[in-house]
Amino acid sequence: MKSYHKGHELDGLAKIWLDDDNVFFVWGAARSGSGFVKQYKDEICIQKIFDKDTKKQGGCIENIDVVMFEPKYMKRNTKIIICTNFYTEVKIELSGCGYRENIDFIEYAAFKQIWYYYTKNVILLPRVDLSITNKCTLRCEKCNMLMPYFRNPEHKDLKTIKQDLDVLFQWVDVVEDFMILGGEPLLYPNLVELLQYIKEHYQSKIKLLHMFTNGTCTIGEDLLKISEELSIVYDLSDYTVGLPQLRDRIDKFEAELKKGKIKVERKVQEYWQDFGYPEVNHKNYTEDERILHFHNCRAPFRGLYDRKLYYCHLEASAVQAGFMEESESCFVELDKLNRGNKVEIIELDRGYSKKGYPGFCLKCDGCESKKRIPVAKQWKRKI
Numbered sequence: 351m352k353s354y355h356k357g358h359e360l361d362g363l364a365k366i367w368l369d370d371d372n373v374f375f376v377w378g379a380a381r382s383g384s385g386f387v388k389q390y391k392d393e394i395c396i397q398k399i400f401d402k403d404t405k406k407q408g409g410c411i412e413n414i415d416v417v418m419f420e421p422k423y424m425k426r427n428t429k430i431i432i433c434t435n436f437y438t439e440v441k442i443e444l445s446g447c448g449y450r451e452n453i454d455f456i457e458y459a460a461f462k463q464i465w466y467y468y469t470k471n472v473i474l475l476p477r478v479d480l481s482i483t484n485k486c487t488l489r490c491e492k493c494n495m496l497m498p499y500f501r502n503p504e505h506k507d508l509k510t511i512k513q514d515l516d517v518l519f520q521w522v523d524v525v526e527d528f529m530i531l532g533g534e535p536l537l538y539p540n541l542v543e544l545l546q547y548i549k550e551h552y553q554s555k556i557k558l559l560h561m562f563t564n565g566t567c568t569i570g571e572d573l574l575k576i577s578e579e580l581s582i583v584y585d586l587s588d589y590t591v592g593l594p595q596l597r598d599r600i601d602k603f604e605a606e607l608k609k610g611k612i613k614v615e616r617k618v619q620e621y622w623q624d625f626g627y628p629e630v631n632h633k634n635y636t637e638d639e640r641i642l643h644f645h646n647c648r649a650p651f652r653g654l655y656d657r658k659l660y661y662c663h664l665e666a667s668a669v670q671a672g673f674m675e676e677s678e679s680c681f682v683e684l685d686k687l688n689r690g691n692k693v694e695i696i697e698l699d700r701g702y703s704k705k706g707y708p709g710f711c712l713k714c715d716g717c718e719s720k721k722r723i724p725v726a727k728q729w730k731r732k733i
């Protein structure tokens with residue numbers, strides 16, 4: 351979205367959604383919905399929870415009934431907070447019934463951010479990604495962090511990463527999911543020291559710390575120890591559908607984590623989604639089409655790099671790799687903020703920027719891409 355009132359883009363939404371007369375419905379009785387209800391049941395008036403799953407209907411969460419959505423529930427000042435990963439589908443259904451996005455219904459992350467900022471002066475971000483190295487043990491075609499395209503992949507300087515963390519957490523009070531990734535982050539020589547720094551300074555601000563790994567490295571005792579202390583979740587990407595020769599290494603890696611009582615979520619990837627780079631070019635899109643393309647993508651991954659928070663971590667990677675000029679980008683300069691304009695962080699997170707879309711969207715098909723490609727196909731030739 352184009353920003354016209356920097357620093358005040360969300361004032362209108364706050365007025366609508368924080369009205370004392372509002373009565374709320376929550377859409378979604380699964381993990382996000384039940385978590386939301388538990389957190390907000392004493393703060394706002396939640397009348398019912400909607401869910402399409404007939405097995406959930408008839409049940410309750412925190413004494414609030416789970417029912418099927420029916421327009422009869424919607425009255426003046428009733429609002430729906432959407433707590434599901436199927437936001438686009440629910441949006442289509444509710445829009446078809448004549449309800450308006452951000453007026454009658456809203457995504458729960460947006461509601462939370464507005465509620466925290468306008469009632470508590472707290473900046474909350476659902477997700478931040480920190481890439482600590484451009485080196486990887488694999489060389490996957492279509493890596494969505496663009497790693498094989500880096501001409502001189504290198505580890506990031508630890509001092510610089512610490513500065514990035516410092517400027518982020520100078521303004522941000524809560525990050526729900528903080529992702530450490532690469533390349534392959536376990537190649538990073540100062541990983542334990544970095545995690546120690548996070549533990550000492552920012553553990554209380556991070557709800558869940560994740561390590562994104564392909565499971566091809568070994569894990570030492572000191573890394574296991576700090577991982578346990580920080581309750582890190584290892585998001586283990588299992589590429590054995592494309593690279594069956596990795597199975598033994600990944601099995602061993604997973605076993606080491608489990609032995610160390612580290613939480614690991616192994617995800618077997620059957621196929622990859624093709625984001626389109628480098629073939630795609632949307633330069634022929636009109637400005638309105640570019641903004642719509644960005645709006646439909648709904649990328650969840652913000653990128654922290656060079657004292658800036660980027661809306662899209664792909665764009666942060668593209669800037670590092672030298673594929674685009676910074677001036678085209680969509681970011682907040684964290685070291686130029688002050689107490690009066692720190693709200694620009696959540697405006698960025700909601701998709702507001704001067705141009706209305708990150709420059710890299712012109713070279714990317716986005717999260718809505720329907721193109722499927724083989725998993726982790728290894729690049730043989732030099733790029």
Ligand code: SF4
Binds near residue numbers: 665
């Ligand atoms: S279209 Fe691509 S570059 Fe643009 S926000 Fe989505 S993932 Fe990022």
